[in-house]
Amino acid sequence: MTDTTLAVLTRRAHERYPSAPAVLGASGGLDFAALGAAARRIAYRLDRRGLRAGDRVLLALANCAELMLCEHALFGSGLVRVAVSERLHPREIAGIAADCAAALVVCEPAAAPAVRDLLHRDEATARTVVLPAAEAAALAEPGVPDRWPDRPLPGADDLAALMYTSGSTGRPKGAMVSQRGWVAMLRGFWAALPPLGPGDVAVHAAPMSHFGGSVGTAVTLRGGAAVPVRRFDPGAVLDTVARHGATVLPSVPTMLKSLTEAAAGRDDLGCLRAIPYGGSGISAPAAARAQQVFGTVLYQCYGLSEALAPVTVLDARDHAAGGPRLAAAGRPTPEVEIRIVPADGQPPEAAATGSVGQGGAGPATATGGSDVDGAASSEPIGEVWLRGDCVLPGYWARPEATAAARTPGGWFRTGDVGRIDADGYLYLVDRISDVIVSGGFTVYPSEVERAIAELPEVADVVVFGVSHERWGEAVAALVVPAAGAALSTADVVQACRDRLASYKKPLQVEIADSLPTSSTGKVARRALRAAAWARHERHVGQ
Incomplete structure (x- = not known):
């Protein structure tokens, strides 16, 4: 498409919107002129420390203004952003820093000593600099020339970021994002969301290291302001939205559910124009409740570390229409191609840009007929393959993993199971690795x-699979009751008997106060599965 780079767009935003607010907070804020000056001074000082374009800088920070200062310094100077959750253990942060040979680590003060000690034990990482957030922010102070380092701007195919996978199935891998790929992500958001510009305000309660930060870049580089929220408290977040007249509220499903409960009955949230959410799936009833409370402002965005959201979007009109379509992940954004590919993985024929991959000569597809979404569906089910500028060029220093994930024709094998309906909407059924095989029958959690x-x-x-002596695997469910509701395990099993084939009902049900989540806010399905396989539990519903 275009050879515009993230570096060019970052510098342009500082110049184009100098007097517009860029960062807002309780202790004041920065306009774009001040943000640009701070970013340039950080970049200049890092250059003096020996960092050069293409060097990796790991950011393990909670949502804060310092994170934005560092990001803009990296974006504008060609350094590579490696953002991870501040909730990671110091050993995990050090492990990722070692994997990508980071030149600099910026992290929370409590983690800095342990991360530094771990890295400096190994000769290969002994020169890695570790700074707590305050010391990194001090790099923005006056005292050096207010200019970018004197070196060429990165090209469209140069590296912009590494997005580390969760590592739930092994050692975390760094998905490489080129300058071209990050810009493709921005164009996807700009096409999907309401028009963005000066006057827009995004409240960042979702992690800025992940989906929230992706949305935030789209807002900021169009002249909108950011309000970082360090700690998620639903009521306090909504108070912040109302106080700043926020127009954009990036979220993840677990947070959106809490925000929906906290927003019920409030009449001061009419300023919101878009609540983009992603990172994991959401149930249709939960999406319907959010639509009822917030109105026509919801945008579900599907993507992965290897293909940044929004790959598909279920937009505000789709949410307002309601019905079975709330179970969809949406339709592909204009520059993305999608195919549903059978288990044999035969390469699909080329599709037109923006195609959903169902027309013309395509691959043989897996036969459908599964009653996903609670109703019979005739669309073929198979692995979701993607192609476009948003797709990773590869994994950092993992040629074997890259070869396994990408086809010679540029298609990325997502590992997600899905189907596409006649109107072009993608429905995600599950992760291939999460599918349960019970007594020879396939069950999608x-x-x-x-x-x-x-x-x-x-x-x-x-829902997840657990070991079963007779069936190999059995279905297990961890359920959180609604506030004040009386719910029994028998109620849960009966609900499945009433709606699904008998072999799909859970044989193990546990009632809990909450669901465990990962550092990025996703439900920790695989951790639950691993713990359940390690112990013997009483079965119910047999």
Whole structure:
């Protein structure tokens, strides 16, 4: 498409919107002129320390103004952003820093000593600089020339970021994002969301190291302001939205559910124009409740570390229409191609840009007929493959993993199971690795979750496979009741009996106060599965 780079767009925003607010907070804020000056001074000082374009800088920070200062310094100077959750253990942060050979680590003060000690034990990482957030912010202070380092701007195919996978199935891998790829992500958001510009305000309660930061870049580089929120408290977040007249509120499903409960009955949130959410799936009932509370402002965005959201978008009109379509992940953004590919993985024929991959000569596809979404569907089910500028060029220093994930034709194998309906909407069924095979029958956890979520007494649910002597695997469910609701394990099993084939009902049900989540806010399905396989539990519903 275009050879515009993230570096060019970052510098342009500082110049184009000098007097517009860029960062807002309780202790004041920065306009774009001040943000640009701070970013240039940080970049200048890092250059004097020996960092050069292409060097990796790991940011393990909670949502804060310092994170934005560092990001803009990296974006504008060709350094590579490696953002991870500040909730990671120091050993995990050091491990990722070692994997990508980071020249600099910026992290929370409590983690800095341990991260530094771990890195400096190894000769290969002994020269890695570790700075707590305050020391990194001090690099923005006056005292050096207010200019970018004197070196060429990065090209469109140069590296902009590494997005580390969660590592739930092994050692974390760094998905490489080129300058071209990050700009493609921005164009996707700009096409999907309402028009953005000066006057827009994004409240960042979702992690800025992940999906929230992706949305934030789209807002900031169009002249909008950011309000970083360090700690998620639903009521306090909504108070911040109302106080700043925020127009954009990036979220993840677990947060959106809490925000929906806290927003019920409030009349001071009419300023919101867009609540983009992503990072994991959401049940149709939860999406419907959010639509009822917030109105026509919801945008569900599907993407991965290897293909940044928004790959597909279920937009505000889709949410307002309601019905079965709330179970969809949306339609592809204009520059993305999608195919549904059978288990044999035969390369699909080329599709037109923006195609959903169902027309013309395509690959043989897996046969459908599974009652996903609670109703018979005739669309073929298979692995979701993607192609476009948003797709990773590869994994950092993992040629074997890159070869396994990408085809010679440029298609990325997502590992997600899905189908596409006649109107071009993608429905995600599950991760290939999460599929349960019980007695030879395939069970998708998401379809069982949807059946259980239809109970009004259920606030949240996660389904996973556990070991079973007779069936090999059995279905297990961890369920959170709605506030004040009386819910029994028998109710949960009966809901599945009423809606699904008998072999799909859970044989193990546990009622809990909350669901465990990862550092990025996703439900920790695989951790639950691993713990359950390590112990013997009583079965129910047999």
